[in-house]
Amino acid sequence: MSKNITVYLKIWRQEGPDSRGKLVPYTVDNVDPDMSLLEMLDVLNEDLTKKGELPIEFDSDCREGICGTCGLVISGIPHGKKKGIATCQLHMRNFKDGDVITIEPFRAKPFPVVKDLVIDRSAFDRIIAKGGYISVNTGSAPEANLIPIPKETAELAMDAAACIGCGACVAACPNAAAYLFVGAKISQYCLLPQGHPERKIRVRAMVGQMDAEGFGDCSNHAECQAVCPKEISIVNIARMRREYLKSLWP
Amino acid sequence: MTLDGKVPGGPIEQKWDSYKGHINLVSPANKRKHTIIIVGTGLAGASAAATLGELGYNVKSYCIQDSPRRAHSIAAQGGINASKDYQNDGDSDWRLFYDTVKGGDFRSREGNVYRLAQLSGNIIDQCVAQGVPFAREYGGGLANRSFGGVLVSRTFYARGQTGQQLLLGAYGALMRQLNLGRVKIFPRREMLDLVIIDGRARGIVVRNLITGEIEKYEGDAVLLATGGYSPVYYLSTNAVNSNASAAWRCHKRGAYFANPSFTQIHPTCIPQSGEHQSKLVLMSESLRNDGRIWVPKEVGDKRAANDIPENERDYYLERMYPAYGNLVPRDIASRAAKRVCDEGRGVGATGRAVYLDFADAIKRLGEQVIREKYGNLFDMYENITGENPYRVPMRIYPAPHYTMGGLWVDYNLMSTIPGLFVLGEANFSDHGANRLGASALMQGLADGYFVIPFTLGHYIAGAKLSAVNTDNDAFKEAVDNVQKGTQKLLSIKGSKTVREIHRKLGNIMIQYVGMSRSEEGLKKAIEEIKRIKEEFWTDVNVPGSADTLNKSLEMAGRLADFLELGELMARDALNRNESAGGHFREEYQTPEGEALRDDKNYSYVAAWEYKGKEKPQELHKEELEFEYVKESQRSYK
Ligand SMILES: Cc1cc2nc3c(=O)[nH]c(=O)nc-3n(C[C@H](O)[C@H](O)[C@H](O)COP(=O)(O)OP(=O)(O)OC[C@H]3O[C@@H](n4cnc5c(N)ncnc54)[C@H](O)[C@@H]3O)c2cc1C
Numbered sequence: 065m066s067k068n069i070t071v072y073l074k075i076w077r078q079e080g081p082d083s084r085g086k087l088v089p090y091t092v093d094n095v096d097p098d099m100s101l102l103e104m105l106d107v108l109n110e111d112l113t114k115k116g117e118l119p120i121e122f123d124s125d126c127r128e129g130i131c132g133t134c135g136l137v138i139s140g141i142p143h144g145k146k147k148g149i150a151t152c153q154l155h156m157r158n159f160k161d162g163d164v165i166t167i168e169p170f171r172a173k174p175f176p177v178v179k180d181l182v183i184d185r186s187a188f189d190r191i192i193a194k195g196g197y198i199s200v201n202t203g204s205a206p207e208a209n210l211i212p213i214p215k216e217t218a219e220l221a222m223d224a225a226a227c228i229g230c231g232a233c234v235a236a237c238p239n240a241a242a243y244l245f246v247g248a249k250i251s252q253y254c255l256l257p258q259g260h261p262e263r264k265i266r267v268r269a270m271v272g273q274m275d276a277e278g279f280g281d282c283s284n285h286a287e288c289q290a291v292c293p294k295e296i297s298i299v300n301i302a303r304m305r306r307e308y309l310k311s312l313w314p
Numbered sequence: 315m316t317l318d319g320k321v322p323g324g325p326i327e328q329k330w331d332s333y334k335g336h337i338n339l340v341s342p343a344n345k346r347k348h349t350i351i352i353v354g355t356g357l358a359g360a361s362a363a364a365t366l367g368e369l370g371y372n373v374k375s376y377c378i379q380d381s382p383r384r385a386h387s388i389a390a391q392g393g394i395n396a397s398k399d400y401q402n403d404g405d406s407d408w409r410l411f412y413d414t415v416k417g418g419d420f421r422s423r424e425g426n427v428y429r430l431a432q433l434s435g436n437i438i439d440q441c442v443a444q445g446v447p448f449a450r451e452y453g454g455g456l457a458n459r460s461f462g463g464v465l466v467s468r469t470f471y472a473r474g475q476t477g478q479q480l481l482l483g484a485y486g487a488l489m490r491q492l493n494l495g496r497v498k499i500f501p502r503r504e505m506l507d508l509v510i511i512d513g514r515a516r517g518i519v520v521r522n523l524i525t526g527e528i529e530k531y532e533g534d535a536v537l538l539a540t541g542g543y544s545p546v547y548y549l550s551t552n553a554v555n556s557n558a559s560a561a562w563r564c565h566k567r568g569a570y571f572a573n574p575s576f577t578q579i580h581p582t583c584i585p586q587s588g589e590h591q592s593k594l595v596l597m598s599e600s601l602r603n604d605g606r607i608w609v610p611k612e613v614g615d616k617r618a619a620n621d622i623p624e625n626e627r628d629y630y631l632e633r634m635y636p637a638y639g640n641l642v643p644r645d646i647a648s649r650a651a652k653r654v655c656d657e658g659r660g661v662g663a664t665g666r667a668v669y670l671d672f673a674d675a676i677k678r679l680g681e682q683v684i685r686e687k688y689g690n691l692f693d694m695y696e697n698i699t700g701e702n703p704y705r706v707p708m709r710i711y712p713a714p715h716y717t718m719g720g721l722w723v724d725y726n727l728m729s730t731i732p733g734l735f736v737l738g739e740a741n742f743s744d745h746g747a748n749r750l751g752a753s754a755l756m757q758g759l760a761d762g763y764f765v766i767p768f769t770l771g772h773y774i775a776g777a778k779l780s781a782v783n784t785d786n787d788a789f790k791e792a793v794d795n796v797q798k799g800t801q802k803l804l805s806i807k808g809s810k811t812v813r814e815i816h817r818k819l820g821n822i823m824i825q826y827v828g829m830s831r832s833e834e835g836l837k838k839a840i841e842e843i844k845r846i847k848e849e850f851w852t853d854v855n856v857p858g859s860a861d862t863l864n865k866s867l868e869m870a871g872r873l874a875d876f877l878e879l880g881e882l883m884a885r886d887a888l889n890r891n892e893s894a895g896g897h898f899r900e901e902y903q904t905p906e907g908e909a910l911r912d913d914k915n916y917s918y919v920a921a922w923e924y925k926g927k928e929k930p931q932e933l934h935k936e937e938l939e940f941e942y943v944k945e946s947q948r949s950y951k
Contacts, residue, residue: 080862098587107590110811113857113866121863125379125553126389127593128694130478133384153697178524179863186501189381193493197486198445202365202763205436205443209400212454222447222472225479229383258445 066097069161071104075120076168078177085177087166097157101144102127102134104156105167122181129153129293132228135235136181137168142232142291150230150293170235174242174277185231187277188245194273195266196249198258217255224251226294233288239280244288246274247304248296254307264311271308317570317921317936320724321425326942327407330429333725334768338775345370348774351518351533353505353560355382357477357755358738359539360484361762367491369767374531375488376500376520378555383485386541386553387758390477391691392598393459393469394755396434401458405466407431414753415943417463417643418718418746419895419911421576421919424942425725426743433760438470440763444483448472461599461751463643463950469752474598474690480755484762503529504868505560506799507792508536508567508734515734516782519792521800523868526861528793530784534774535733537766538564539758542717542739544577546876546883547828548820550714551583551596557872558879561721561740569729570921570934572722572742574879575887578749578896579829580715581647584698584708585667589817594713595698597670598691599751602640604675604684605708607631607647609668613658619669619707630654638950645748645896645909646950648712652829653907655711662709671707712829716754718745718896719886722921722936726769727761730921733777735770737761742919747895800860803870808853812869815850819843819873819880827884832900836888840881847877882922882931889933892916904947913945 070093078085092108099107102124109119124134129150136151138144144154159165169177174187225248233244250267253259259266282301289298322333340348348371352363355377363375377385399405410431415422438456442448448470449457458467472479491497502523509517509532517532543558544550565571582597608629610622630650632639642650651668654660661667676684681704685692692703699709720742727735727743738758745753826839850873858864893902893909894916902910917938922931 096588096590099590100592103590103592106592106813109866110813113811113855114809116857118858119866121865123380125384125555126386127554128389128595130475131379131384131386131388131553133379148693149697153694155698155700157700182863185380189383189489189499189501192383192486193489197483197490198443199490200440200443200487201368202361202440202487202767203436205439208398208435208438208442209455211442213450214454215450215452218447218450221445222449222479225447225472225482226475228388228478229381252447253445256445256447258443 066157068094068096069156069159071095071159072162072164074164074166077120077180080179081176095156097155099156100127100152101138101154101156102152120181121179124152127152130228132230135170135230135232137170137235139166142170142235143293148293148295150228170231172234172240174240174279175231175234187279188229188231190277191242191246191270191273192249194269195262196270198253199262211257213256221252221255224248224255224296224300227296228294230293232291232293234279236287236291237280238285238287239283241282242274242279243282243301243304244292244296244298246270247300250304250307251300254303263307267304267307267311317722317919317934318724319423319425319936320726321423322725326424326428329425330432337768337772340771340775342370346372348372349374349533350535350537350770351531352376352537352539353518354385354539354541354738354740355485355488356385356387356539356541356738357481357484357758358762359537360385360481360488361759362537362539362737362766363497364484364487364491365763365767366770367494367496370496373491373497374500374533375497376503376505378502378504378523380501382488382499382501383482385481386556387481387755388478389553390755391474391596392461392600393471393476393752394437394480395461395468395752396438396470396756397431397468398435398438400456401467403466405468409466410434410468412943413464414744414750415746416948417748417750419748419909419948420746420913420917420940420945421573421894421938422744422746423938424940429765430744430757430760433764434756436764437756437759441480441483444486446472446479446483459600460603460641462602462641462647463638463750471600474688477755480759484759505540506563506796506871508564509788509792510567510731511782511786511788512780514732514777514779517784517789519789519796521796524863526864528796530789530793532782532784534779535735535770537735537737538721538740539737539762540740542720543876543879544714544717546819546880547714547823548816549586549591549594551580551594554593557875559872559875562875562879564721564729564731564734566924568731568924569734570722570923571719571882572919572921573719573886574883574922575827575890575897576718576747576895577714578644578716578718579648579712581644581651581712582670582710583713584695585662585664585711595694596713596715597695597708597710599644601670601688601691604687605640605670605672606674607640607668607670609654609659609661619661619671628659635950642950643748643750648829649898651712667709667711669707670710672703673707676704714824714828716749718742718747718749722919726772727766728769728773733773735766737766747897799871800867803854803856803867803874804860806852806854806856808855810849810853811855812866812873815846815854816873816876818846819877822846823880823883827880827887830898830900831887833888836884839884843877843881843884850874850877885930886920886922889920890916917945
């Protein structure tokens, strides 16, 4: 059993969307390495409450890396430096006694800060609303096994579909581009035959909305892929670009 | 009041079809004149919102999270059942129906369960058409795996992320309706009261979780799809925001709460590591397809797992239940784990764990195959525990996971309040006293895609609703009620945090209203819960104010409701002098320690009516009839 540690935190505090925020220092002693980072923040919040201070607001829900609710920039890296996990899956055993940890919200113009570490990611919903689906009404589906889909295709589609919509890709990108998020959805539906009837309108509508929301352009830094908790590949961005170009020709 | 489940007559195979043939319909031109409020965007809520939007209703959809896509359904791992019989292994609607009624230990309504089985295949069709990337075989057909309590392979899955993929399908359908203008979404809203006008549910009051504003919305019907209440145990496999508040507030407005003590403690979860813990992580039941569960034969054997020779291990499920082995239903597997740990044969630092071992499966199939099947679950386990399950067996222990109890509904999914419908885990209907794996996703989607479109139309067409608006006194009263509650919580400024008190409640619930219950324990629990409730209302410290984002305030409101619900759960468990499914009363067991039902006296749904503050709820019974599946002692031997 490993020893408890002390960590020095610098946490972004911001009262509301229009107020100025700043990094505030906190020391947390006696941190059990088996705790997750968010549990460490829970404990800190209980202490703050007891001291009559306002707890730090942050979003989280499933606490197992699938809902995409949590998302913090931890010492400069969205979801922290351990690969392939969301913030809630980061355990304190990945830190050493005495470490200084900076904790900030995901930063991007289309993701305004709501309060402290909580941000507004509704831009993602608006992009999906433009075409992140197959238009099939309930009740009108054919028998499921009528469309055989090669296993490899299904697996590739699943690789893309695994996106949890957390927005780390945007936060990591120097241009605040949402190409990985949009590319993953486009890929899922252009790989699967069910998605083919709408493939042209889908890619144009989603890319159009992505631009309208103020996300930047992709210049191939691949930072998105590096921080993605589901390790979604930038191959999906290439696929989206091909889809987009193809959609311009009749 | 005698409760009428309103199950249509006729042979069970024809009930739903004949129902559909005889109900009232709303004309397409009239549908757009009706506004439907849907609270919750999990599988049940999102599928209902999308489908009712497609049909032409005006839909308003609410959820707590910042996006409908993040509802707790997203976390479901293992799969969804359907009686497609693609494996040619003897499956049928009948068998799915039979397995579910038996798995639920004969405490569910036959008519509902048969309908669920009949609709299960349509769900898979619908989801595949939506582009849900289910696992497939090399020939291109859909793949299946097995879950507990059944002898066929009928579970469809998308890696260990089935709930995510199904929910993203339903969310996509919902967002499509948003784009078409049929649905409006209201994320980051928490429903805090139900508004009843002329005896019918006509609106809701919600708190805007960003601004703190209390908002009012009117509609022609209210659909509640707000999920289960496992976090009443504090630690559970549920998302940390899962709660009972919407359902509980409706209960206080007149909706009966059914079988609250029927909760499911899931056998395969990662054991708790410390006080700080905020939730427990599930290891999908699908792992029991290949993992073997064991403990040492000797009490107090502290050797490392791999040092214990084969003949000194007790594969207790295989020994006790040779026919089903590691795939017995959840309630049975959980109780068996508790029993061997109580005997002192548990493993790990705390002795509250058993092994789930893949060594044989790896030998038989190779590590690569195991990695393909369960890779993400193994990674998750290793990330949390720091141990590599390809090398050493997983350590697992039961954890609160699912709640079979919920608001009482009839065959139409309507509660005892006309116009209030309840879907998904929030209702009580289909799983009796124990839910089989991969059946919750099936039920949520059946309710939302295929049942509610008919039953809601039938209600709307027959209800002759007058116009209402949010200036109505009933809205004012509800807003007042909510504001008073909030102010009260903020004014106490005591010395305990919400979490501290929640942990206390959780300890009592798991100890006395968990896997094993007794008259003495339940009476003690009721007293303890009262005490904790008192402590909460006099000594909680809810920081901050009401006019801003304030998660402590949200959690405090939910805990206030859990405290009341917890007491009702204990009272329901005390009332039920039998063991059934997940409800195990120590006084009622067979000589082998299996649950002993009392069909003569307890073959009913216990539906509790709220009678006012500090007054005990009144019990109403819906007698259950088993015409098709004969009630028998469940056997998985
Ligand atoms: C870890 C885990 C794994 C599981 N795996 C499986 C599986 O493999 N197969 C299976 O069949 N089942 C599984 N289950 C069970 C299954 O996931 C749930 O029973 C099911 O998803 C519940 O769906 P729902 O739509 O009823 O509610 P939920 O998905 O819980 O959604 C509830 C919704 O209600 C909203 N809400 C709640 N309260 C309020 C309020 N007061 N105001 C406004 N909105 C509110 C929430 O925001 C959310 O949108 C699993 C459960 C867990 C915890």
